[in-house]
Amino acid sequence: MGWRAAAVRRRHTPKRNPMLKKAPTDNRVFDALGVLLFGQRSRVQNARTTFADEIQYVFSLSKEQLCGFLKQAEMQRVLRRMLHVLKNNLPNTGDEVAGETLDQFILEERGRVKTALAYLHEIAGIFEKSGHPIVVMKTLDHWPDTGSDVDLLVTADDAEVCQIFEKDLGARKQPKSWGDRLAHxxxxxxxxLAELVEVHVDCLGQTGEQKALARGILDRSVLQSYDSFTFPVPLPEDRIVIATLQRMYRHYYIRLTDIVNIYDLLSDNRVDFDRLKAIADVGSVWPGVATLLTIVCQHAVRFGGDSIYLPDCVTIAARFGATRTYLDQKFVRVPLVPEAANLFWGQLIGIGRKHHFRAMMRLSLLPLLATAAFVSFRVTGNDKGVW
Known part of the structure; x- marks a missing residue:
């Protein structure tokens, strides 16, 4: 196809806050990104003033520093949104170097996303024509940004999945880690296609314990347009639950894009909390969902976002808030002990009470998997073969 030849190669190129325990120099860029994404639309005058200060800070950077700043935005999955903010707030004096740098990033991102959408549309179309339900998850939650890989949830046999990718698309299957095998x-x-395609088959969760949740997400999916393409995507409530599984029960860190994405769903009144709780309860992850919502809203307010009312069902179920998180290696981290551990044990107990013994047995393997990944990382500096 014509667009295949045009595939774009990926580039290789404030005050201390009690919520963030690292030194101010370590969270300076993260804070600036957050303020620029939230401050401009805030109704609070102080937030708009802080926004103006951060604009001045960004455009005082050298070209090399500005590129580094934008690379951090890319790591947080907010690059296109940040480029839009900066482009609309270029100094009146006309900073040619900054303007040219932004234009270069905008052009490259536009090409990359156009290519990714075209491939994604072809992949989804093949599965649909083959009679296999498919949902594009996580990848498009960041729109107009996209994720670093393409995440799909499908219902099909393993052999059918491999045939579609290897025979129809000429793809190469990548080696599986222990975690990949458990998660199916x-x-x-x-x-x-620059991005790796990750295919979840019939289940979700780090150990593949969430089969009923996956079936519900597929059944409830809706069609949504992105540029000139239309894709089946999860409902807003399902998007939040999927994000919770990833952030609160697997990686234990939160990107800036997660804060922006979920806050926008809440501020636009797109979330039905009764439905959200019902969906989360299927996987026994409601406490994790409530905790993530609380953390998101508190960090958003810190960045200048307007306060959002969370119903009692959320505030009561939340296990902790943003003050228990910390910034480390450019992400908002959730402490493993006791915060993440308590969420895990709560999920395991909840699944056991429902007599979902398959899910319980698989989930009970997670501590062993995490320990093996930790040892592998300490010995080799890499946990990819495990996690």
């Missing part, structure tokens, strides 16, 4: 997922490298 594949990774494929598609020629011409």
């Amino acid at each position: 997922k594949f990774n494929f490298r598609v020629p011409g």
